[in-house]
Amino acid sequence: MSDAELLVYGGTAAGVCAAVAAARHGVQVTLLEPGRHVGGMVSGGLGYTDIGNPAVVGGLAREFAAAVGDYYGVPPGHHAGPEPHVAERIFLEWLDRAGVTVRFGTTLTAASIVDGRILSVSGADGRECRAGVYVDASYEGDLLAAAGVGYRVGRESRSRYGETFAGRREPAPGKHNFVPYLSPFDAGGRLLPLIHDAPAVDAGEGDGGVMAYGYRVCLTSAGDRLPFPRRDGYREDEWELARRYFALLAERGIEVTAGDLIGLVPNLPNGKCDGNSIGPLSLNLLDGTNWAYPEADEAGRERIRRRHREYTMDFLYFLSHDPAVPEAVRRGITAWGLPPDEFTDTGGLPHQLYVREARRMVGEYVLTEHDLLPRPRPQYDAVAMGSYHIDIREVRRTWRWVYEHPDPIPMVFNEGYLSVPVRPYQIPYRSIVPRYAECTNLLVPVCLSASHVAFGSVRMEVQYEMLGHAAGLAAALALKGDRAVQRVDVTDLQERLAAEGQVLALPA
Template sequence: MSDTELLVYRATAAGVAAAVSAARRGVQVTIVEPGHNVGGMVSGGLGYTDLGDARVLGGMAKEFAVGVAEYYDVPLGHYAGPEPHVAEWILTGWLERAGVVVVFGVSLVAVSTVEGKITSATGSDGTVYRAGVFVDASYEGDLLAMAGVSYRVGREDRALYGETYAGRREPAPGKHEFPPFLWPFDSNGQLSPFIHDAPTAEVGEGDGGVMAYGYRVCLSSEADRIPFERRDGYREEDWELGRRYFALLARQGIELEAGDVLGLVPNLPRGKCDGNSIGPFSLNLLDGSNWAYPDADPVERERITQRHRDYTQDFLYFVSFDQDVPQRVRDGMVKWGLPADEFTSTGGLPHQLYVREARRMLGEYVLTEHDLLPGPVAKYDAVAMGSYHIDIREVRRTWRWLHEHPDPIPSVYNEGYLSVAVRPYQIPYRSIVPRFAECSNLLVPVCISASHVAFSSVRMEVQYQMLGHAAGVAASLALAGDRAVQRVDIGELQTRLADDGQILATPQ
């Protein structure tokens, strides 16, 4: 048995912010983390910080940015983010100075509730954790699900909230789309690997599809970099679609550089970069295998994670060494490798799979497209600001018939990508708390109550940190007043957040 005042599940950056902001107010805090690292994606490969409007950066998210600048002795914002090990060092320092207890290597396997209140959570090591308030800072929403809180996974139907951009989307030209007439079948008439074979929903219909997962690899151009290697289990036949893609571009006279297939801008200190997925053929695995991940059991999740890890290694090897990849791409790739001083326990690949979305809580208020577009709607209970554009990454790779004379031609396409600019908008406290009837002592700063469309803007780590900060302050108020999280005094919460530098409205 382990007793604490506040239990935070997962040491993501949001979880760290929640824990530290509460601990600084005298709350006894324990974090339970299944892995062995602190920071989630912030220390797990996503070094380049997607910010949006810098005017709304506040609270502990800004404190983190200041910590990065101080570490490198550069002006604030000079680097878009830190190296992964530096991010973990900063966040670990916060936890240590705040006196937060972190339990590594333990996942939660069960939650006990009484009359809509969590009383305890059981770890995979058999320890029962009791607390007055709980924070689910996981990317998956596991704690909220075990507590019986309602949630949704994937794309909703356009009719549900009346959102223009909801549901399955029409293929649209752009940098994330293949050119037409890319053949989808192998020599045996079977779909090529990495193509999703599920039936396609009608345009605007919800299909439960989630944005692509992948690894945001940290790469190095330094002399001691680790070269990309051929993995045991690499299959030449898996990459025929990639070969066809490059051949199709060559026939059209299109020449690619390495940076056209993988983000290779040196945007991190010391000759490193955050290798993002770029283009239709990228680090994003689009075969639909991640659709099952949010509700999968631990064994299935590990299988899906391993599939993404294998794909990442194989993709890096393929675009670096396969003779059918354009020479200019290969020449550019061999100048990079995995960093020798990052992720030493996981072979140079990040410890965190980039779970862009999983479960989304159905809380007191569901943030939707209408709260972001065409103009933000004022929220009386704002606890943080969002400002990143609606950024729905590809949801699946499939194929369709192109009706050309005299016979239709099958053609591969990626589906789901969308980018729409927004102005800064307020995120309400009601979106990080469950419905009162379902749970009265849980806060959820990551898998917040939002539609698929709205979540695609909220889902940036800077915003998670600010929401984690708000969750920690709210938890301290709920504990001090012995009240439900839904009954926290909003005015007092906003005052304390403002005192911490949190931005609650767009600066004029």
């Protein structure tokens, strides 16, 4: 048994910010991280930081940007983000200076709940930890689920909140979709790999589908780069769909570059690149493997992570070696490789799977599309602001019959992608606390209370950092006043956040 005043579960950037914010106010904090690293995606491959309107970035998120600038000797914001190992170094220094106790390798297995309060949590290592207030900063929402707090997984129907963009999306042309008519079947009439074969619900209905996961690889074009190896177990047949795609492009006279598949832009310091998923065939795995991840046990999640790791390695090898890949693409990919100084303990791939969404709490207030569009709703209890567009990545790759003359044609397509611009909006405190009747000493800055559509905007790491800051300061106030997190004086919280640089509103 170990005790703390505040226990933070999940060493994501939000978890680090929550722990540091509270510890700076004299709170005794323990941070439990299931893996071996802190920083989540910020140190796990997502170096290029999506911000939106920089005017809304404040508090510890702005402080992190300043720390990055200090490290490289440049003004804040000069680089879109740091190299992964630099991000982790900054976070570890923050935790150390704040006096936060960090325990790695601690996967949550249970929580003890009495009268709507978490008394203690237990880890797979057999250790138990008791605290007065808890923060669930995990990408999965495991602590909120263990505490019996209500949540949802995947996209809801349009009817649930009356959202225009909710539910299953009809396929639409664009850079994230294939050109017609890419067949999903092999010569024997069997469905090709990398396609999700589950039946589709009607357009606008909810199906529990979560947006694609993947590994955001860090690449370099430096001379000491590591080439993409052929993995033991590499399957030639898994890439038949990709071969057909490139052949179809060639038939149409469409030229494609490596940068059209992976964003090969040196957007990180020292010439490194945060490889993003750009086109219809990308680092995103769209065969539905990740749909089970949010509620899977640890063994199930590890199988899903392993599947994504193998797909990533094989995708990079395929693009750089397969003769069916256009020479320009192969040449462009092989100009890059894995940096020898990143992810040295995980074989060159990031330690963090990009879990774009998992559980989403149903808290005191559910942020929806209507809070963002067409004009943002004012929130009296704002604790941070968001501004990035509603960015919902593809949910799955499937197929349908296209009724052309004289016979229908089967065609592969990706479904679920959505990009809708928003104006800067306020994120309410009520969206990071559970309903009072369910739990009174838990704050949730990552798997916050939002619809699938609204979450598509809030889910950016900068927002997580600012919400983590708010959660940590709110936890300190709840402990000081010996009160439920829902009973924290929000005006006092806002004043303290503003004093620490948090942006709660923009000038009219």
